[in-house]
Amino acid sequence: MAGRRLFIRPTRASDRARVLDLHRAAFGPHEGPVIADLVADLLDDPTAAPRLSLLAERDGRPLGHILFTRATLSPDPGGIQARLLCPLAVSPELQEQGIGGALIREGLSRLREAGCDLVFVLGHPGYYPRHGFHPCRPVSAPYPIPAQNADAWMVRGLSPDALERVEGTTLGCATALDLPHLWAE
Numbered sequence: 582m583a584g585r586r587l588f589i590r591p592t593r594a595s596d597r598a599r600v601l602d603l604h605r606a607a608f609g610p611h612e613g614p615v616i617a618d619l620v621a622d623l624l625d626d627p628t629a630a631p632r633l634s635l636l637a638e639r640d641g642r643p644l645g646h647i648l649f650t651r652a653t654l655s656p657d658p659g660g661i662q663a664r665l666l667c668p669l670a671v672s673p674e675l676q677e678q679g680i681g682g683a684l685i686r687e688g689l690s691r692l693r694e695a696g697c698d699l700v701f702v703l704g705h706p707g708y709y710p711r712h713g714f715h716p717c718r719p720v721s722a723p724y725p726i727p728a729q730n731a732d733a734w735m736v737r738g739l740s741p742d743a744l745e746r747v748e749g750t751t752l753g754c755a756t757a758l759d760l761p762h763l764w765a766e
């Protein structure tokens with residue numbers, strides 16, 4: 582693929598069907614439809630805003646998508662902006678070529694510029710730490726994470742000292758993500 586540049590940009594309303602197709606393909610026949618529905622709900626959910634929805638494409642072909650949505654902290658420590666990364670998908674035949682990593686880096690860079698302090702994710706503990714995430718002890722997830730998945734609940738600080746300021750809080754998420762079964766596995 583040398584010379585064919587990966588282009589990452591915010592999604593538009595007209596990208597919707599292609600974005601949902603990407604998630605269906607990346608997550609497979611069992612999980613894919615559930616995740617695609619979740620993305621559709623999050624794109625429509627007013628409580629998910631401000632959101633950051635980025636599409637990676639090459640030669641106009643969509644290759645990957647990442648979504649960050651608004652998160653709150655309770656009790657509110659004041660002055661901390663948080664987002665939840667969910668979900669991230671790369672087209673199956675193009676995985677392991679750095680596209681997922683490029684989407685994460687671009688997303689974190691845009692969020693930092695927008696003044697975001699903390700980004701949370703429930704994801705693969707072998708993947709996200711290579712992008713600065715680490716298991717999150719100070720902040721509880723919206724629903725209890727099963728003990729065997731404890732390390733999948735992760736956070737990435739974007740501003741100094743933000744994590745110390747949120748010790749003992751619980752994350753709140755967009756209504757579309759506020760369902761216990763989404764946090765159970």
Ligand SMILES: CC(C)(COP(=O)(O)OP(=O)(O)OC[C@H]1O[C@@H](n2cnc3c(N)ncnc32)[C@H](O)[C@@H]1OP(=O)(O)O)[C@@H](O)C(=O)NCCC(=O)NCCS
Binds near residue numbers: 671677
């Ligand atoms: C997970 C996913 C987004 C990663 O994107 P990608 O573009 O394939 O990943 P990158 O090219 O940036 O990174 C590849 C590296 O991450 C590792 N990696 C990929 N998926 C991983 C996982 N689930 N767990 C641990 N490591 C993983 C690869 O082994 C590779 O390692 P290497 O650099 O040491 O060879 C992509 O594989 C995908 O869409 N998977 C299906 C949907 C999914 O699981 N999404 C994440 C939900 S939390």
